[in-house]
Each structure stands twice: as structure tokens, then as C-alpha cells.
Amino acid sequence: MILQIDPGALIILFRETAVLFAIYGIYVLSLNLEVGYLGLPQFGKVMFLALGGLTVGGITTKIALEIYKATIASQLGIDPLADIDRYCSAYQYQTVTIINNIFSMSPLYGTLFFLLSITLAALLAGVFGVLMAGPALRLREDYLGILLLVSAETIRVITTYTPPIACGVFGAVVPDPFAWMGSYRPWGYLAITALFLLLTLVILERLGNSPFGRALRAIRDAEVAARVFGKDIVKFRVRVLATASALSGVAGALLVFYNNFVNMGQFVPLYTFIAWAMLIIGGTGNNIGALIGVAVYYALERIISIYKESIRSIVNVDPIFFQYIIFGIAIILVLMFRPQGIFGEKPSKTLSRNILEKLRKEV
Amino acid sequence: MEFLGIDYPTLARAIIFSNIYVLLGLGLNLTYITTKIPSFAHGDLATVGAYVSYFTIVFLLQPFGLPANIYLTFPLVALVTGLVAVLSYIAVFKPMIRRGAGITPLMIASFGLHYVIFASIAIVADYVQNTFGYLTRNILLTRWEYIWPGTDFLTSALINTTIMVAIITTLLYFLLYKTRYGIVMRASIDNLYLARAVGINVEKVFTAAWLLIGAVTGIAGVYMAMFFPMTEELGWLRLAVVFIVSVVGGLSNIYGAVLGGYVVGLSLVLGATYILTPLNIPTEFQLVIPFAFVIVILLFAPQGLVEIISSLVQRIRK
Numbered sequence: 221m222i223l224q225i226d227p228g229a230l231i232i233l234f235r236e237t238a239v240l241f242a243i244y245g246i247y248v249l250s251l252n253l254e255v256g257y258l259g260l261p262q263f264g265k266v267m268f269l270a271l272g273g274l275t276v277g278g279i280t281t282k283i284a285l286e287i288y289k290a291t292i293a294s295q296l297g298i299d300p301l302a303d304i305d306r307y308c309s310a311y312q313y314q315t316v317t318i319i320n321n322i323f324s325m326s327p328l329y330g331t332l333f334f335l336l337s338i339t340l341a342a343l344l345a346g347v348f349g350v351l352m353a354g355p356a357l358r359l360r361e362d363y364l365g366i367l368l369l370v371s372a373e374t375i376r377v378i379t380t381y382t383p384p385i386a387c388g389v390f391g392a393v394v395p396d397p398f399a400w401m402g403s404y405r406p407w408g409y410l411a412i413t414a415l416f417l418l419l420t421l422v423i424l425e426r427l428g429n430s431p432f433g434r435a436l437r438a439i440r441d442a443e444v445a446a447r448v449f450g451k452d453i454v455k456f457r458v459r460v461l462a463t464a465s466a467l468s469g470v471a472g473a474l475l476v477f478y479n480n481f482v483n484m485g486q487f488v489p490l491y492t493f494i495a496w497a498m499l500i501i502g503g504t505g506n507n508i509g510a511l512i513g514v515a516v517y518y519a520l521e522r523i524i525s526i527y528k529e530s531i532r533s534i535v536n537v538d539p540i541f542f543q544y545i546i547f548g549i550a551i552i553l554v555l556m557f558r559p560q561g562i563f564g565e566k567p568s569k570t571l572s573r574n575i576l577e578k579l580r581k582e583v
Numbered sequence: 584m585e586f587l588g589i590d591y592p593t594l595a596r597a598i599i600f601s602n603i604y605v606l607l608g609l610g611l612n613l614t615y616i617t618t619k620i621p622s623f624a625h626g627d628l629a630t631v632g633a634y635v636s637y638f639t640i641v642f643l644l645q646p647f648g649l650p651a652n653i654y655l656t657f658p659l660v661a662l663v664t665g666l667v668a669v670l671s672y673i674a675v676f677k678p679m680i681r682r683g684a685g686i687t688p689l690m691i692a693s694f695g696l697h698y699v700i701f702a703s704i705a706i707v708a709d710y711v712q713n714t715f716g717y718l719t720r721n722i723l724l725t726r727w728e729y730i731w732p733g734t735d736f737l738t739s740a741l742i743n744t745t746i747m748v749a750i751i752t753t754l755l756y757f758l759l760y761k762t763r764y765g766i767v768m769r770a771s772i773d774n775l776y777l778a779r780a781v782g783i784n785v786e787k788v789f790t791a792a793w794l795l796i797g798a799v800t801g802i803a804g805v806y807m808a809m810f811f812p813m814t815e816e817l818g819w820l821r822l823a824v825v826f827i828v829s830v831v832g833g834l835s836n837i838y839g840a841v842l843g844g845y846v847v848g849l850s851l852v853l854g855a856t857y858i859l860t861p862l863n864i865p866t867e868f869q870l871v872i873p874f875a876f877v878i879v880i881l882l883f884a885p886q887g888l889v890e891i892i893s894s895l896v897q898r899i900r901k
Contacts, residue, residue: 261687361686367881374874383866422666537709541702548698555692
């Protein structure tokens, strides 16, 4: 049963999926750096996505409000930061529209705001990543997993129920730094997220095939041996956590700019596990594999959402749950029969291919 | 009425919550002992129990004019949830452990299992709601609760959960320390390889343990559904708290859950009423209290409170 789909709608569907693919691509790639290369049970990944969102919704939006205080005061007659509760419940949309008008006039201010947000998000998440490295050095895998999960939940609860942070349960509206793109904004945003994804991929590929990446794999596979050879394991873990966390902070900021809205309560542990599902299905230790995992996830999601109504007419059940079952079974089967993922880890590019093959024959 | 400045309804609520968390934590600790991982699918077993109880009332008890009493559904709840647990052990954990999977892959597999159970419950709930017209979301099972006349806090849930915790803890104690099978079980728990070398069928023992896990968790789920609205996320949403219960008490000790359950349950409810409300902080912050607690425990004494206490006791004896 093939539904008739209007090509214009199909292009929009493709575009929106591509943006989400790029954002989650960055997120999953950074998870891959921690899980695939270092073997860290990162069950608190959503924490860093949340910190990225928090930076935009709670910090840079307030900076923008502070900068454009005079304009807002002249048009609305209020000082938005004087009474944060009133701002959240009554003036959010009006004030953000005023800032958007300013950004639609000047691309420079918008871009500066965007870059400031991204940088701050990376910084904040990176600093938290370094803080998390403390327990990561001393705890066993299972305890560390629980600690990270609980820390992520703690941050979610605190930020959701503290209104001054990002308007609490109301959620915070975020200025659109690309208002100047006008009707091209969705395509422009796709280009920007794609650019960030490409940058992340290049950085992580280079990192993975450098002495740094090989040291990480060595630590993952044989920690004692790596220590004997003089690798400072503490330093490596701190660096990896900082890099990966900063990258997911960027992903969080991009996600918020995509929605133009952030509600801290949305960052539930499920987002950690969706990333894990994508990564496990694609393949750990392999950046391209991880991206394929993201693509498979979104392809399945979109197919199910297109055929939603026809599935519902057959079984009268919300089709999203079939997607969960498919993913659950896929995760278990992959872990059982191909623990390295569908696209497993490739040998690192230390030597050229033919030399490696020759060596392998000799062994 | 007050006791040590605490009013009885709040205290009753705190004890009920603690009892529920003790039951959930007992299952999680047994899971940890048999598979070496805290399972992410544990909360969903509780949800299975809650839904089995509700469907039993709706489809088996009410149509035949039997009293709609949740305590009549307990045998079926224990059986079905136990079977689901055994099935998940045999289908997922056992083959993976046999293939030598590490801790992280096992935890992720348990998460995959969560997806499967969670979505299956949701599909059944959707199907029942759409086909038979029974409401299957946001129900509270408390409507079948009995309140002692003349009081407002002495509910059947308070008495029953307390009795249930006492019974299950005593049963576990007798099973583990007073029977032959208990010796076999403890041997398998303490040293898997040695037990295997002696000729114990460890996997069979663990399968029995999983039946127990399922039964206890399912019953805990029914009690949960009396205080939290019943949806397919009933257990999953509170999984972090159950993890905390187990970690605070000590994951590798069965009785750690008892201590941890009371610490967490009491600190949650009493903390919300006596620390947060006077300070004008929203009660949603109550979760932060045990979260902070567990972060401190994990950083300074990951073996848990039971181990700390037993080592203190030993030191004093010397």
C-alpha cells in the first residue's frame, strides 16, 4: 500500500529529517568517541545535550535581552530581566519577536549571537565533562553508568523546576539568529548543521587515526599494558570527556535553535538511550558506522510516520511502539551476534593497506 | 495526631513509599547478583505487574461478579511477571553471558529489553482500550483500597506493604540461609566458577532466582500503581530512584535494598514535607535529595551502606 505523497511535502520532510540527522549525527559521533574509543559507559549523555540547551535558553538569551533592553523598553515599556517570572509567563514571545526583528535587519548581530551561543555551550558542556572525569577515573563500569544516569537526572530536575534558569516548566523561547535568511531559513539552517556535522566528522576522524586515537583504543583494550607503556590514562580520559561533552553541547545548542524553543524537562534519559541505540546498530568505534546508525533510525522513523494511518487502520495501535520494539530487538540481536555493530571497527590507518594485509597473512 | 513532630498521614505515605522501593530494590539487587548488571528493564517488570493486576480485575474478576480486590490478583501477577522475567533472562541475558559479553553490552541489552517490554505493554494497553473500551492509562488502583475506620492514615496499603516486605525478607532469609537450595544459591552467587566446578547447575539456580525477581517486582508494581498514575512508563520513570535504592544499600547484598529503600523513601517524602515546603521550594525537588545522596555514596563508598555498617560492626567487635 503506497500512499500518494505530494513532492513538495516530501522535500520538506527530507529537509527536516536531514537537519535532525545532522544534529543527532554530532551527538552520536561524540558518544562514539567515549564509547567506541574509550569504552566509557556513558549513560548520562543527555546531560550535555541539556547543558547546550541550557546555555542558549538560559544564558545567551538573557545576554541578548540585556543588550537590547533599551529597544524592548521603548516598544513594550518593560524591563524583561527585572521580573523573570512575569517575563516567562507573559512577555516571552513579544520580547523575542522584537529581538528577531533586530536580527532580521542585521545578519552580523545574528551570526555573532549564534557563535556566542555555540561557544558558550561547548565551554559549559566541556567543563562539566571534565568534572565528570573525576568519578570516571575511580568507579567501576556499572557504578559509573548509574552515577552518570543519576547526574543527568539531577541536572534535569534542578533546571526544570528552577524558573530563573530557562523559564522552568514553561520552557524558554529563544531568539532566532538566522531571522535575516527570511524564507530560506530552513535551508540555511540545514547548511549550517551539515557544516557542523562535517567539521565534527573531520575532527573525530583525524583524532581517531592519530597517535591519540590509537592510545585510546589501547587503553580500552588493555589498560594495564597501556599504562606500562607510559600512557597517562587519567589525562586521556579527561581530554576525551571534555571533547565529547563539548561536541554534544554544540549539538544541544543546535537542537534548540532548530526548535527556537527549549524546555529543560524534555531532556529525559530516553535521549541518552536513543543515541546508544543508533550507535550500537551502526557500529561502535567507527564514525561512518555511527552515522549510518543515525540514518537507519531516522529512515525507519519517517517510514513509520508516513504509513502511520494505514498501520493504525490495520491494528488500531499507535505505530510508534512498533518502532520501539523493532529497535529493542535490533539492539539485542546486534549485541548478541555482532557485538561490534553492523559496521564494525576498522583497523586504524597506521600502515598502508597492502602492508597490513601482508602482515596479517604472516600471522 | 503527631509523632516526633511528624503527622501520621505523611509518615504513613513515607513508609508505604519506602516499602515499595524496598520491594523494587530487592528485585534489582537479585538481578545484579545474577547478571552482574543493574538492569534497565527492571522498572518495566513492575509495569507488567500493575497491568496484569488491572486486566485481571477487569477481565476475570468483575465479569464473574467476584469482588474486585487487588489482593486476589497477586498470585496471577506473581506468576505472569515471574514468567516474563524468566523469559527475559533465558532469551537475552543467559546467551549473552555465555558468549562472554562485558558489563556495558549487557546494560545496553537490558535497555533493548526495556524497549521491547515497554512497547509491548503500550500496544496491549492501546489494543484493550480501542477494542474493549476500558480505560487503560492514568488509572489509580487505590479505588480498591480499604481505610481503617476512625483513622485517615491506616490504609490497607500501609499494612499490606509492610507485611509484604516483612514476609518477603523473611522468606528470602529462610530460603537463602536455612534450606539446602539456599546453600546452592549462595554458593552460585558468591563464586560462580567454584559453584560450577562443584557441579551446581548455576544457570538453573539463576533461572529460579529470576522467577523470584519477577514475582517480587510485579507485586511491587501493583503497589506502585496505587500511588502513581498507571501508564506504560510507570516503572521506567522511577527507575533512577530504584537504582539509587540499590546503590545506597549496596548492590551486591540482597538486604542492601531493605536499608536503601527506607533511607531513600523516608528522605524523599519527609524531605519534601519538612525541608522543601517550609523553604518554599517546589516539591519536585525532592528527587534531588536522594540523587545528591547517591552521588556522595558512589564517590566515597560505592560498596553501599550495608558494607559500611558491617565493617564498622566488625571493627567494634575486635
